[in-house]
Amino acid sequence: MKQIFNSKLIKYLKSSPKTAVGIALLMSILILTLGAPLFTSHNPLKRYEGMYQIEPSGEHILGTTQLGRDVFSQTLYGGRKSILVGFLAGSIAVLLSLFFGISAGYFGGIYDSIISTIINIIMAIPNIVLLLIVASLLGGVSPLIICVIIGFTSWPWNARVLRAQTMSIRNREFVYSAETLGESTPRILFVEIMPSMLSMISSAFVSTLIYAIMAHATLEFIGFGDPLSVTWGTMLYNAQTSGAMLSGAWWEVAGPVGGLILLGTSLTLINFSIDEISNPKLSASRFMRAFYRKQKKERHILRKQRKGAY
Numbered sequence: 001m002k003q004i005f006n007s008k009l010i011k012y013l014k015s016s017p018k019t020a021v022g023i024a025l026l027m028s029i030l031i032l033t034l035g036a037p038l039f040t041s042h043n044p045l046k047r048y049e050g051m052y053q054i055e056p057s058g059e060h061i062l063g064t065t066q067l068g069r070d071v072f073s074q075t076l077y078g079g080r081k082s083i084l085v086g087f088l089a090g091s092i093a094v095l096l097s098l099f100f101g102i103s104a105g106y107f108g109g110i111y112d113s114i115i116s117t118i119i120n121i122i123m124a125i126p127n128i129v130l131l132l133i134v135a136s137l138l139g140g141v142s143p144l145i146i147c148v149i150i151g152f153t154s155w156p157w158n159a160r161v162l163r164a165q166t167m168s169i170r171n172r173e174f175v176y177s178a179e180t181l182g183e184s185t186p187r188i189l190f191v192e193i194m195p196s197m198l199s200m201i202s203s204a205f206v207s208t209l210i211y212a213i214m215a216h217a218t219l220e221f222i223g224f225g226d227p228l229s230v231t232w233g234t235m236l237y238n239a240q241t242s243g244a245m246l247s248g249a250w251w252e253v254a255g256p257v258g259g260l261i262l263l264g265t266s267l268t269l270i271n272f273s274i275d276e277i278s279n280p281k282l283s284a285s286r287f288m289r290a291f292y293r294k295q296k297k298e299r300h301i302l303r304k305q306r307k308g309a310y
Helices: 002-015 017-034 070-108 109-124 127-138 143-153 155-169 173-180 185-221 232-241 249-277 279-309
Strands: none
Touching: 002 017, 017 232, 017 249, 070 109, 070 143, 070 155, 070 185, 070 232, 070 249, 109 155, 127 143, 127 185, 143 155, 143 232, 155 185, 173 185, 185 232, 232 249
């Protein structure tokens, strides 16, 4: 069974370069950030005397900040918090969208009208504006608070999609069979209906994860984060306030910007692959491309064999 799974996975990765590149990038980022002590011996908060805003060197791979802190160690350790905030915020948003979206689509009636109204009201407010209002009311907030804010303001988009999908599944035979057998409502919602939308849910989680990481970095970049914590957002904020780019210290922003770009790219590529799996048209298109490549290869081999025969 394990060999079959491995062979299918390898074949899929070979037929989908986007997925392979996305997974490779994501795994590299996770290894570098989670295993930060293995790749740097510098403390991200330690100030090295006499090394204020020095260029990249053998000792300091990405140089130091204006306060004499190692940029490479801050990039690795800061990536931990940024990824954790994104993961927790994405989990909160997806759980809320699952609960409200599936329940509203299943029960309908007044409950559906109330949930739909709440969803429409939250969606009518620009999300980043809502985040700024909440963050400004709370003042300086920690990464955990930012994570909660993002999670509780990002769920309506996915809830609306899951509600519509649940309404289409609601009248299918397997749901009627479960109701006839007397299965409990939670079981019908989360055992019978939810598995039919796993690809949609995973795609929603990945897209929310991307949004959460970028929103977290944006809030901290404009000054709503904890300046004492080391994240990619606070690194950009500190580089901006110290005038790093104006003084030519490009390496101060290279770490966090590079981390955000690579992480966003990897998650986007993985999201594309999930869309291919869940969308029959995209899946068929991928199989057809693989078929045409195989045919082209076979024709090329046949031409070579004919030339050899002559």
